[in-house]
Amino acid sequence: MLDMFAQTRLQWEALCLELGLPLIHAKTIYRALFKEGHTDLATLASLPKILQEKLRDSFAGNGATIAKESLSRYDGTVKFLIRLGDGSLVESVLMPEKQRITLCISRQVGCAQACTFCYTGRMGLKRQMTAGEIVSQVWLARQWIREHPEWLEARSYPSFASVSNIVFMGMGEPLDNVIEVSRALHILSDPWGFHLALRKISVSTAGHRDGLVAILEEFPDLSLALSLHATTERERSQLMPINRRWPIGELLDFLRAHYERTGTDRSLLVQYTVIRGVNDSERQARELVELLRGLPVKLNLIPLNEVEPSRFQSPEPGSLEAFRDLLYEAGIRVMVRYSKGQDIDAACGQLVIKTKAEESESISVV
Ligand code: SF4
Numbered sequence: 001m002l003d004m005f006a007q008t009r010l011q012w013e014a015l016c017l018e019l020g021l022p023l024i025h026a027k028t029i030y031r032a033l034f035k036e037g038h039t040d041l042a043t044l045a046s047l048p049k050i051l052q053e054k055l056r057d058s059f060a061g062n063g064a065t066i067a068k069e070s071l072s073r074y075d076g077t078v079k080f081l082i083r084l085g086d087g088s089l090v091e092s093v094l095m096p097e098k099q100r101i102t103l104c105i106s107r108q109v110g111c112a113q114a115c116t117f118c119y120t121g122r123m124g125l126k127r128q129m130t131a132g133e134i135v136s137q138v139w140l141a142r143q144w145i146r147e148h149p150e151w152l153e154a155r156s157y158p159s160f161a162s163v164s165n166i167v168f169m170g171m172g173e174p175l176d177n178v179i180e181v182s183r184a185l186h187i188l189s190d191p192w193g194f195h196l197a198l199r200k201i202s203v204s205t206a207g208h209r210d211g212l213v214a215i216l217e218e219f220p221d222l223s224l225a226l227s228l229h230a231t232t233e234r235e236r237s238q239l240m241p242i243n244r245r246w247p248i249g250e251l252l253d254f255l256r257a258h259y260e261r262t263g264t265d266r267s268l269l270v271q272y273t274v275i276r277g278v279n280d281s282e283r284q285a286r287e288l289v290e291l292l293r294g295l296p297v298k299l300n301l302i303p304l305n306e307v308e309p310s311r312f313q314s315p316e317p318g319s320l321e322a323f324r325d326l327l328y329e330a331g332i333r334v335m336v337r338y339s340k341g342q343d344i345d346a347a348c349g350q351l352v353i354k355t356k357a358e359e360s361e362s363i364s365v366v
Contacts, residue, residue, distance in 0.1 A: 108172025175211020
């Protein structure tokens with residue numbers, strides 16, 4: 001059986017051509033599956049019988065379901081534990097914000113990059129996710145919102161509100177899985193389906209140069225988020241092993257050339273997790289200013305979420321402020337961002353599949 005969530009509209013159109021049917025049926029399928037949330041496509045009365053039969057015989061879902069949901073008491077963030085068809089578990093996080101509802105999604109089961117401060121990195125890479133599994137996270141979150149109007153109401157959203165923005169910042173390095181991520185981007189941004197404009201989707205990377213080259217060739221206007229976290233090659237290689245393969249200086253030169261060449265109005269979101277005594281000194285703030293020169297940067301400083309057991313600590317409030325002020329005075333658009341959902345382990349760097357005993361301590365099920 002083929003995964004219906006993994007098909008681009010062009011693939012549905014190819015099927016229509018094969019069956020000698022008008023292409024409009026591809027749009028009907030997309031609208032029913034992604035806009036209206038129907039999964040029993042073979043029962044759609046507006047489709048010809050031959051297509052209904054093909055859908056029944058050859059297409060199915062991929063088995064992804066919400067195994068558990070946890071609601072933050074403080075900010076309304078919802079963490080979903082998603083069970084994939086083979087029993088693997090990943091997480092996605094729904095974050096209510098003023099003007100939008102953002103879903104942070106996973107694209108790998110675990111992560112191979114082993115950044116030293118990241119809890120997900122400790123899991124190692126279990127496997128890549130398919131485009132259908134990536135897309136299913138959005139489908140499941142939208143269904144969940146439909147079934148929980150009280151969640152919208154409590155936050156003064158209109159009753160028709162749904163996921164409006166996607167960030168690929170959950171588990172895994174997206175550009176390690178660039179073929180499936182790229183197919184997922186085509187599906188998510190299709191106007192007949194979820195209709196999420198590319199500017200509302202942000203792909204985050206720890207600095208995977210080959211993946212960046214490939215994805216920017218296909219989506220030159222893609223919004224990017226770069227996890228930086230250090231200011232010299234030596235320090236970054238210690239924190240993020242990926243830097244040994246693709247040094248940050250070369251990567252930023254590549255990005256400078258990309259922004260110059262394309263003239264895109266997208267900013268580069270730079271994420272900098274601030275860790276006490278590791279990357280929060282005045283010297284490092286000055287180096288950061290130099291490193292980012294000439295790039296259309298928005299910089300988020302994220303105080304480290306302390307996850308036990310860890311040798312890393314959150315920054316002192318005073319040093320964080322001084323760090324931010326120095327960058328601000330140098331003309332950088334900088335904000336301190338506190339991660340959402342900290343009480344449910346949904347914050348950046350906290351996504352990890354825990355054992356049952358750990359879960360019962362840290363998750364309050366809705
Ligand atoms: S920070 Fe991102 S790239 Fe690094 S280990 Fe964690 S999930 Fe992987």
